[in-house]
Amino acid sequence: xxxxQFGKCGSTPLHLMPMRFKLSSMFVALYMMAAxxxxxxxxxxxxEIKLQLETEIMARDLHMSREAVMQTDAYAxxxxxxxxxxxxxxxxxxxxTCCLIGGLWLIRRSSQKEVDLARQRRNFLxxxxxxxxxxxxxxxxxxxxxxxxxxxxxxxxxxxxxxxKDATRLQNLVQDLLLAARLEDSWRPLYAPMNxxxxxxxxxxxxxxxxxxxxxxxxxxxxxxxxxxxKQGFTAVVMNLMENAIKYSPKGAPITVSANQxxxxxxxxxxxxxxxxxxxxxxxxxxxxxxxxxxxTRKATGTGLGLYIVKQVVEAHGGSIQIVxxxxxxxxxxxxxx
Numbered sequence: 001x002x003x004x005q006f007g008k009c010g011s012t013p014l015h016l017m018p019m020r021f022k023l024s025s026m027f028v029a030l031y032m033m034a035a036x037x038x039x040x041x042x043x044x045x046x047x048e049i050k051l052q053l054e055t056e057i058m059a060r061d062l063h064m065s066r067e068a069v070m071q072t073d074a075y076a077x078x079x080x081x082x083x084x085x086x087x088x089x090x091x092x093x094x095x096x097t098c099c100l101i102g103g104l105w106l107i108r109r110s111s112q113k114e115v116d117l118a119r120q121r122r123n124f125l126x127x128x129x130x131x132x133x134x135x136x137x138x139x140x141x142x143x144x145x146x147x148x149x150x151x152x153x154x155x156x157x158x159x160x161x162x163x164x165k166d167a168t169r170l171q172n173l174v175q176d177l178l179l180a181a182r183l184e185d186s187w188r189p190l191y192a193p194m195n196x197x198x199x200x201x202x203x204x205x206x207x208x209x210x211x212x213x214x215x216x217x218x219x220x221x222x223x224x225x226x227x228x229x230x231k232q233g234f235t236a237v238v239m240n241l242m243e244n245a246i247k248y249s250p251k252g253a254p255i256t257v258s259a260n261q262x263x264x265x266x267x268x269x270x271x272x273x274x275x276x277x278x279x280x281x282x283x284x285x286x287x288x289x290x291x292x293x294x295x296x297t298r299k300a301t302g303t304g305l306g307l308y309i310v311k312q313v314v315e316a317h318g319g320s321i322q323i324v325x326x327x328x329x330x331x332x333x334x335x336x337x338x
Contacts, residue, residue, distance in 0.1 A: 032100050040093040044086060051082045121289060131173050135166035142166075165209045172206075172239070179236055180288070180305045183312045189230030196268065197222045200257050203239045207246060214246045220259040220268075227266050227337060233313040238268075240306035241333050245272035249330065266337050273330040282323045286311040 058078070059069040069075050142163040145151070151159070179187075197220040204216045227234070238257075245255045253273040260267050277285060284290055289304040310333075314321045319337035326332045 028104065033097055036093050036096055036100075040089055043089045047082055047086050047089065051079065054078060128173075128177075132170070135170040135173075138166040139163050139170075168206065169210055175232075176236065176240070176305050176309060179233065179309055179313075183309065183316075187233075187312075187316060189233050189313070189316055191228045192231055193226035194229050194231060194234060195222075195226055196220050196224055196259050196266070199235060199238055200242075203235065203242055204257075206239070207242055210243075211246050213251050215252060215254045216242060216246075217254050217256045220257060224259055224266070225261060229317055229337070230313070233316070237310045237313050237335070238270075240310050241270040244306055245270050245274070245331075245333075248272060248274040250274070264338065268335045268337075269332055271326050271330060271332040273326065276325060276329060277323060277331050285323075286321075 055066060055069060055075065055078075058075065059066050062069060062072075064072075142159045145159060146156075197218065200216075200218045200220050204218060207214060207216065242255060242257065249255060249272045255273075256269075256271045258269050258271075286307050288308045290308070311321055314335055314337070317337055319335055321333060321335050324332045324334060
């Protein structure tokens with residue numbers, strides 16, 4: 001499947017679909033509203049004509065003038081009957097108009113969701129292609145160098161270090177993809193005791209290979225009680241939060257990981273000093289494939305699965321996650337678990 005084809009729905013580019021649908025829906029809405037208005041005017045006029053005819057028939061049967069008939073109780077009852085009918089016409093017109101607007105709004109919302117989902121899938125395909133291509137190309141280059149050249153021990157160590165770094169990156173990516181697939185298939189955690197301080201240290205060491213300039217400050221107390229959690233799942237949570245904080249922070253900016261126990265709950269937080277996340281994006285950043293900005297212009301690498309995995313794994317453990325602004329700048333992700 002070509003990327004150009006994947007980025008389209010039918011033959012219409014994704015960025016043009018909302019505008020075209022908006023224009024077509026507005027045209028249909030205006031046409032239908034005009035039809036309803038014309039229908040209501042015709043019924044209203046027919047009702048008035050019918051009232052006039054019935055008044056004349058009543059005047060002829062009673063041998064009275066039109067003005068005199070209009071003073072009788074019989075006319076008053078007939079007038080109230082036609083008045084109720086006129087209000088019924090008005091009410092039906094308003095009801096059908098509201099139904100039309102509501103239906104078009106629902107259709108437009110569903111269409112926008114499909115467009116957004118297609119765009120997110122396209123972004124995911126672009127990012128996963130780059131994420132897979134880069135480490136594979138680097139590992140292949142290392143192997144080709146070993147095959148074609150005689151290297152010194154120092155050169156061998158340098159190349160193998162880079163190859164291990166790319167292999168680790170590739171392994172983490174595959175693990176995230178597999179975990180994301182399992183989360184959609186009623187994934188359940190396998191609980192085991194975990195020491196948060198040790199877990200953060202392991203993730204810190206692993207990320208140090210990929211981001212040598214990173215500064216992760218582990219302030220988790222070593223004596224903190226163990227957490228009952230799924231090792232693979234919760235490792236992915238901590239790893240993704242720390243990696244996300246490193247990627248979206250200035251080079252060398254400290255990333256602080258802290259934890260404490262309050263009211264029987266473990267509270268883990270990861271704070272960065274990046275540009276921060278707009279409050280309007282607090283919920284959408286946890287959606288699958290969602291990433292801030294445009295995929296073609298974004299500098300930070302990623303697949304849009306990290307925060308999705310974090311939220312799904314935390315909620316599967318019965319916990320919760322929230323985002324708060326960091327001071328003076330940046331973002332803090334806070335996890336609470338029993």
